[in-house]
Amino acid sequence: MPKSKAIIIAKNLSKIYKTDVLETVALDNVSFQINEGEFVAIMGPSGSGKSTLMHILGALDKPTSGRYILDSKNVENLSDDELSEIRNKKIGFIFQAFNLLPRTTTLTNVMLPMVYAGIPKEERQKIAEKFLKMVGLSDRLNHTSNQISGGQQQRVAIARSLVLNPAMILADEPTGNIASAQADEVMSIFEKLNDEGHTIVMITHEPDIAEHAKRIIFIKDGKIIKDSTNHQRRRAAIKKEVLKND
Amino acid sequence: MIEFWELIKESVNTLRLNKMRTSLAVLGIVIGIGSVIALISIGQSSQKSVTSQIESLGSNLITVSPGSQSSGMVRTSTARKTLTLADAEALEKAGLSAINSVSPESSSRLQVIAGDNNTNTTIYGVKSTYSGIHNLKINGGRFITDSDYTSQSHVAVLGPTVVEDLYGSSSYDCIGEIIRINGQNFTIIGITVAKGSSGMTDSDDAIYIPLSTAMKQLFGVNYLSSIAIEAASSDVMVQAQNQIGYFLLARHKKTEIAKADFTIRSSEEMLSTASSVTGTFTSLLSGVAAISLIVGGIGIMNIMLVTVTERTREIGLRKALGAKKKTIITQFLTESVILTFTGGILGIIIGVATSYGYSRINSSNFTISPYSVLLAFSVSVVIGIIFGWYPAKKAASLQPIEALRYE
Numbered sequence: 235m236p237k238s239k240a241i242i243i244a245k246n247l248s249k250i251y252k253t254d255v256l257e258t259v260a261l262d263n264v265s266f267q268i269n270e271g272e273f274v275a276i277m278g279p280s281g282s283g284k285s286t287l288m289h290i291l292g293a294l295d296k297p298t299s300g301r302y303i304l305d306s307k308n309v310e311n312l313s314d315d316e317l318s319e320i321r322n323k324k325i326g327f328i329f330q331a332f333n334l335l336p337r338t339t340t341l342t343n344v345m346l347p348m349v350y351a352g353i354p355k356e357e358r359q360k361i362a363e364k365f366l367k368m369v370g371l372s373d374r375l376n377h378t379s380n381q382i383s384g385g386q387q388q389r390v391a392i393a394r395s396l397v398l399n400p401a402m403i404l405a406d407e408p409t410g411n412i413a414s415a416q417a418d419e420v421m422s423i424f425e426k427l428n429d430e431g432h433t434i435v436m437i438t439h440e441p442d443i444a445e446h447a448k449r450i451i452f453i454k455d456g457k458i459i460k461d462s463t464n465h466q467r468r469r470a471a472i473k474k475e476v477l478k479n480d
Numbered sequence: 481m482i483e484f485w486e487l488i489k490e491s492v493n494t495l496r497l498n499k500m501r502t503s504l505a506v507l508g509i510v511i512g513i514g515s516v517i518a519l520i521s522i523g524q525s526s527q528k529s530v531t532s533q534i535e536s537l538g539s540n541l542i543t544v545s546p547g548s549q550s551s552g553m554v555r556t557s558t559a560r561k562t563l564t565l566a567d568a569e570a571l572e573k574a575g576l577s578a579i580n581s582v583s584p585e586s587s588s589r590l591q592v593i594a595g596d597n598n599t600n601t602t603i604y605g606v607k608s609t610y611s612g613i614h615n616l617k618i619n620g621g622r623f624i625t626d627s628d629y630t631s632q633s634h635v636a637v638l639g640p641t642v643v644e645d646l647y648g649s650s651s652y653d654c655i656g657e658i659i660r661i662n663g664q665n666f667t668i669i670g671i672t673v674a675k676g677s678s679g680m681t682d683s684d685d686a687i688y689i690p691l692s693t694a695m696k697q698l699f700g701v702n703y704l705s706s707i708a709i710e711a712a713s714s715d716v717m718v719q720a721q722n723q724i725g726y727f728l729l730a731r732h733k734k735t736e737i738a739k740a741d742f743t744i745r746s747s748e749e750m751l752s753t754a755s756s757v758t759g760t761f762t763s764l765l766s767g768v769a770a771i772s773l774i775v776g777g778i779g780i781m782n783i784m785l786v787t788v789t790e791r792t793r794e795i796g797l798r799k800a801l802g803a804k805k806k807t808i809i810t811q812f813l814t815e816s817v818i819l820t821f822t823g824g825i826l827g828i829i830i831g832v833a834t835s836y837g838y839s840r841i842n843s844s845n846f847t848i849s850p851y852s853v854l855l856a857f858s859v860s861v862v863i864g865i866i867f868g869w870y871p872a873k874k875a876a877s878l879q880p881i882e883a884l885r886y887e
Binding site: 289292294295314315318319321322323327329333335336337346347350351355394 | 483486497793794797798799800801802803804805806807879880881884
C-alpha cells in the first residue's frame, strides 16, 4: 500500500465540558489518523461524543487538550478568524439540516464559500455552475432552496462543499433528513467523489450508510472502541461464514 | 471582502424579506430626521423674518423711552412722564457728534371715524424726521412737514391697514378726505407704504399727525412716549448711546447711571434679543427632534437585535463556511446603515416638504440650509453605525457550533 499523506492527525484529543457542578467528558484521549483519499465513517450512539469529535475535526470547536493537525497545520490554538479561514479553505461541510441560505438561489448558495475566499464574481459563478452540474442540478441554478426537495438541497450542499477543493469533506449525518432513495443518491455521489480522490469523513449512526465508507471508527463514551477497514470487515464476515459452515 | 455593491444588494434583498418590519424601523428615523430638518428650517426662516422686520424699523435706530430699566416691568405714572419735548429739542441742538437726527414721538390709542366706519388705532404725534428715521415711505400724498408742526395743522398720514379699515380697500384714494379723531377733524394728506407687522409694533395700523397737534390739542400731554434717534453710522452706535445717556443724565440732574429715569435701547439690541429668542426656540425644537432621532436609532437597534437572533443559524453557517468576524460585522452594519440612510433620505424629503408647506401657509420665506441637510444625512448614517454596532458585534461573536445548533 503506497504511503499517502495524512490529512488528519489527532493525538490524545480530549474535550471536557465544565459547568459549576458538573464535569462531562465528551472525548477521552482519542488518537487516530486519517490519510488522503480515505472514506471514513465515524459511528456511535447518541451521546457517544461523535458530534463533539465532528466539531473539533471541523475546526468549529477547540479541544480541551491534545493535538489536532489538519492538512499539516496545527489547529488547536488558532484564533476565531484563523479557524474561519481553515474551515473555508480546508473543509467542505455537509450538514444534516443542509443549512442552505433560505430564500436564496442554489447558485448563490454554492458561491458563498468562494465569496469569503475572495474569488471574483465571474469565476465564482463558473465554478459554482460546474459543481452544480456535477451533482446533477444544472436545471435548478436559479431555484431558491425552499423550492427544491431535501435530496436536492443536500446535493446543493455537496456542490457547495467542493467549490474550494478542500482537504476533506466533513459530513454530519448527511442522510439524516432525507428519504432513503435520495440517501442512496447522495451516498453514490460520495463514493464517486472518493473514487476521484477526495477524502471524506462522515458522522452517522446508521449502519447502512456507514457501510458505504471504507473505514469505520466506532465511538462510545468518548473513546474509540473499534476502528476497522472495509477490507477487515469483509474478512471478518467471511471468517464468520466459514466458521458457521464448518 | 465582499464587493461593495454586492454587499449593498444582498443587504437590500435581506431587508426586503421583511417589508413591514423594515418600514417600521425606517419610520422612526424618517420622523426624527424629518422633524430636525423641518424645525431647523422653520426656526431659521422665522429668525430671518424677525430680523428683516426689525431692520425695517430703521437702521442705526436708538430709542429712548421714559422710565428706568431697573424699574422693570412695572412703570409708575410719574415714570412715564420723564421725557419731554424740551429733552428732544436739547438733544437736537446739542450737536452730539454720533447722532444724525432726532424724532420726538407721542402716541396714544384712539377711536377714528370716517363716514360710517370707525376703527381703533394708534395715533402717533411725530415731526418730519420720523419717516427718515423709521424707514417709513409714502405711497401717495406727503408726510408731516415742519410747517405742519409749527402751525399745529389738523393733517393726518394713514397706514394702509387704517385705510382698509375705514374705506374698505387699501388702494382707495382717500387723500383730501376728512376723518374724525376724538371729535376733531383731520384732513388726510398721505398714505404710507405697507411694511408688515414686526411683532411689536404695526406701522401699517397707525395714523401720523403733527406732534404739536397731538400733544397740545389731542392728547393734552406735556411729555413724550419716546424719542427715536438715528446714529451717524452703525459703527458709532455705542458712542451715540453713551452721548445720549450722559446728555440726558446731566439734563435730568441725575448723578448716577443707576438713577436714570429713561431707558436707551438700540435696534441692534432688539435684533440680538429677538434673534437670541428665536435661536433658543430653534435649538429647543431641534433638541426635541434630536431626541426623537435617538428613539428612532434605538428602534433600529431593536430590529437589528431581533434580526441577529432570528438569523443565528444563518450567521453560524456563514462562519462555518469561512466568514470572518469583520465580514459579519460589515454585513450587519451595512443593513443598519441602509435602514437609517433610507430613513434619512425620506426624512429629508418630508422635512423639506413640511417646511415648504409651513412657509406657504404662513407666507413666510422658505429656507433650507444645505448644512442642515448634510447634517441630517451624516447623522442618519452615524446613527446606523452606532446603533447597528452592538447587534453586529453580537452577531460576529456567535460561535459557529452554538449558532448551527440553534433552532
